[in-house]
Amino acid sequence: MSANALPVQPEAPVPAGAPALEVRGLTKSFGALSVLRGIDLTLRQGEVLGLVGDNGAGKSTLVKILSGFHTQDSGEILLSGERVSFNSVESARSHGIETVYQDLALIPQLSVYQNLFLGHEITMLGPVRFLKKGEMRKLARQYLDEINVHVPSMDAEAVDLSGGQRQAIAVARAVRAANKILLLDEPLSAMGARESRLIIDLVKDLAASGRVSTTTLTYSSCATASTSCRAAASRSTSRWRTRRSRSSRS
Numbered sequence: 001m002s003a004n005a006l007p008v009q010p011e012a013p014v015p016a017g018a019p020a021l022e023v024r025g026l027t028k029s030f031g032a033l034s035v036l037r038g039i040d041l042t043l044r045q046g047e048v049l050g051l052v053g054d055n056g057a058g059k060s061t062l063v064k065i066l067s068g069f070h071t072q073d074s075g076e077i078l079l080s081g082e083r084v085s086f087n088s089v090e091s092a093r094s095h096g097i098e099t100v101y102q103d104l105a106l107i108p109q110l111s112v113y114q115n116l117f118l119g120h121e122i123t124m125l126g127p128v129r130f131l132k133k134g135e136m137r138k139l140a141r142q143y144l145d146e147i148n149v150h151v152p153s154m155d156a157e158a159v160d161l162s163g164g165q166r167q168a169i170a171v172a173r174a175v176r177a178a179n180k181i182l183l184l185d186e187p188l189s190a191m192g193a194r195e196s197r198l199i200i201d202l203v204k205d206l207a208a209s210g211r212v213s214t215t216t217l218t219y220s221s222c223a224t225a226s227t228s229c230r231a232a233a234s235r236s237t238s239r240w241r242t243r244r245s246r247s248s249r250s
């Protein structure tokens, strides 16, 4: 048991539904530092799962492995029952996994619409790849209006937006692009009440659609976003336990 161990959590039954994502025996070390030691997780279709752990427990490291940013030392990742291995963020994205990182939400020098379409740009057909900038600006405006994210201009650079606006745009982009799994690392950190509400609503809508399974890396945001929230908690930075949300907020 280490200093950052959490209280023991009772095991919760895994909800019904096909597994969208399974993690088996995942380990990861950085040099001599063993961060993840034998992580097992199951995320069901349409489920919202929260991960709980103290600072340094390895939550962000797990997300970075699931999104192709880091590679695990050992262990398996299965998507819809098929074993997968990612060698880049692009390869995880091509499997339908979208991620909002805690520390790398948007590219500061790109505009609102460029960030929103990053990696999913609309281009004209033909031998040369021309970006349809006007259409992307228009669609970006429509989409952000629809979900109540207010920014001065689609051409504003991300660096000039507030932290909350940047985070809201990053989540909006991922929600739009995800078609299997959405990973949100501490999505409500440093956010005001309005933007927090907005993100919770986006995750709720997504969960209700049953289309995408979501892992949100705080138990509180998971419990607020879903009545059927489970949380996986780290103990001794090596084991994850699940429990059912006692929250009945919806």
Ligand SMILES: Nc1ncnc2c1ncn2[C@@H]1O[C@H](COP(=O)(O)OP(=O)(O)O)[C@@H](O)[C@H]1O
Pocket (backbone or CB within 6 Å): 030, 033, 035, 053, 054, 055, 056, 057, 058, 059, 060, 061, 062
């Ligand atoms: N790229 C890295 N190189 C070396 N150590 C790292 C790296 N990323 C994370 N760590 C270390 O791994 C541990 C877990 O970090 P992290 O996954 O960010 O935890 P959490 O998100 O739960 O706060 C910490 O001790 C952190 O310093």
Ligand SMILES: [Mg+2]
Pocket (backbone or CB within 6 Å): 059, 060, 061, 102, 185, 186
């Ligand atoms: Mg973290």
